[in-house]
Amino acid sequence: MVQLAELDEAVRELNELWQVCTDDDQSEQLLEKRDVLDSQAQELANKIVREGTDELNGAIDALNNLKDSAIEAKNAVDDIARKISKTADAIDKACTAIAKVAVLLA
Amino acid sequence: MRIITLGIACTVFIAGCASTPTGNVEAFGNATKGVTEKIEGVIKEYNQENVRNELTKLAQHTSKINTSSLDPVVKVLVGGADKKKNALYKANHALGTYADALSGLAKSGSRDEMDLAATKLYSSLHGFNEQYKTLADTQDDLIKDETNAGIGKVVAAIGGVYAERRRAEAIKEIVIKADPYVQSIADVIIKELMKGVIEERLYTIKHTELSGYIKDYNFKVASASFSEKRALLDEIYSKYLEMQSSSASVVQAIKAIKEIKKTHSTLMAAVEKDKYSSDSLVRAIGRLKYLEIHYDDLEAIMLSCETEIVADGDKGIICKDES
Numbered sequence: 529m530v531q532l533a534e535l536d537e538a539v540r541e542l543n544e545l546w547q548v549c550t551d552d553d554q555s556e557q558l559l560e561k562r563d564v565l566d567s568q569a570q571e572l573a574n575k576i577v578r579e580g581t582d583e584l585n586g587a588i589d590a591l592n593n594l595k596d597s598a599i600e601a602k603n604a605v606d607d608i609a610r611k612i613s614k615t616a617d618a619i620d621k622a623c624t625a626i627a628k629v630a631v632l633l634a
Numbered sequence: 635m636r637i638i639t640l641g642i643a644c645t646v647f648i649a650g651c652a653s654t655p656t657g658n659v660e661a662f663g664n665a666t667k668g669v670t671e672k673i674e675g676v677i678k679e680y681n682q683e684n685v686r687n688e689l690t691k692l693a694q695h696t697s698k699i700n701t702s703s704l705d706p707v708v709k710v711l712v713g714g715a716d717k718k719k720n721a722l723y724k725a726n727h728a729l730g731t732y733a734d735a736l737s738g739l740a741k742s743g744s745r746d747e748m749d750l751a752a753t754k755l756y757s758s759l760h761g762f763n764e765q766y767k768t769l770a771d772t773q774d775d776l777i778k779d780e781t782n783a784g785i786g787k788v789v790a791a792i793g794g795v796y797a798e799r800r801r802a803e804a805i806k807e808i809v810i811k812a813d814p815y816v817q818s819i820a821d822v823i824i825k826e827l828m829k830g831v832i833e834e835r836l837y838t839i840k841h842t843e844l845s846g847y848i849k850d851y852n853f854k855v856a857s858a859s860f861s862e863k864r865a866l867l868d869e870i871y872s873k874y875l876e877m878q879s880s881s882a883s884v885v886q887a888i889k890a891i892k893e894i895k896k897t898h899s900t901l902m903a904a905v906e907k908d909k910y911s912s913d914s915l916v917r918a919i920g921r922l923k924y925l926e927i928h929y930d931d932l933e934a935i936m937l938s939c940e941t942e943i944v945a946d947g948d949k950g951i952i953c954k955d956e957s
Contacts, residue, residue, distance in 0.1 A: 598735035601804030605743035612751035
């Protein structure tokens with residue numbers, strides 16, 4: 529992290545110099561140096577943010593499993609209302625069936 | 635008939651005793667999901683700024699460009715898109731999806747759904763009764779209409795009580811089991827954010843962009859009128875403020891994640907005692923909600939700073955010893 533801070537500081541110092549530089553060739557040279565350091569800073573930053581540990585991956589997997597349990601429990605609870613609706617549907621179907629039988633017997 | 639009347643009485647009694655309001659759990663889930671979405675926004679901003687930085691650098695050179703000049707942009711774009719390799723992204727995403735699922739569980743089996751089911755059941759029983767009267771050629775009800783309504787109510791109430799119990803049990807089990815993982819994942823997010831990589835890089839990227847505007851200003855300063863220079867300075871000042879605010883969202887993210895840690899512990903302590911609502915829980919969720927609302931607010935950082943506000947050379951405006 530100290531290395532990244534140093535690289536970033538150098539990039540900003542070169543930016544400061546470039547802002548006031550009036551010579552075109554010198555300006556380009558400053559930018560070339562700045563771009564090299566900036567790319568190094570970016571690569572280092574990406575490397576730092578990508579570090580992950582086995583412990584973290586284990587915790588993520590465990591939390592993901594609990595998330596799935598929460599979704600399953602939600603569906604089970606929501607199912608109660610659906611079951612009542614199904615009972616109502618079954619009664620409706622029974623009514624229709626009885627009516628058909630009554631027509632046949634008439 | 636007697637059984638039904640007894641059923642209604644029992645259900646009213648049960649419903650009165652077993653009420654477990656899970657609104658606080660839902661509020662916690664929503665606020666946590668909101669915070670994780672904003673942290674995801676910081677990661678996205680970081681990736682986008684990296685791409686913009688390549689274009690800024692390109693524009694600062696005086697040489698002509700060709701298609702291959704854009705190769706560094708593609709390299710950054712592809713690198714940023716690979717989120718699954720980013721520890722911060724993975725940890726934050728896991729926390730966000732957990733919070734979302736918990737919130738969904740807390741509002742499952744809603745009273746509205748139960749009432750709708752009860753109405754449907756009443757309607758079906760009513761239809762059944764009418765069918766009987768037609769077939770039996772009688773005006774006498776098989777089941778009285780008010781009894782139908784009673785059955786619908788009883789079923790909905792029993793369903794409601796059962797749903798509440800199932801929901802409360804599931805929340806308790808999941809929150810208790812999840813707490814150690816929430817704590818360690820939140821610690822990783824805090825650690826990642828405290829490395830300062832994002833704010834440090836954002837500050838430098840914005841410094842590079844600002845340099846371009848200052849260079850333009852210096853180029854024109856001798857010949858430009860006062861009003862032209864004033865307009866350019868407005869633009870420069872706006873870019874300067876953006877640069878100084880680089881650490882605001884990261885600092886707020888750290889605060890918000892610390893609050894999620896604390897609130898989840900408070901929630902766990904509450905559900906362990908089968909208490910889903912308490913003053914301390916409401917206060918903790920309220921603090922979390924406040925941080926979620928004032929997330930990107932530099933002014934909020936300055937107002938809530940309890941130490942000293944300083945302009946840091948590497949990170950912009952920060953609250954001393956809090957980042």
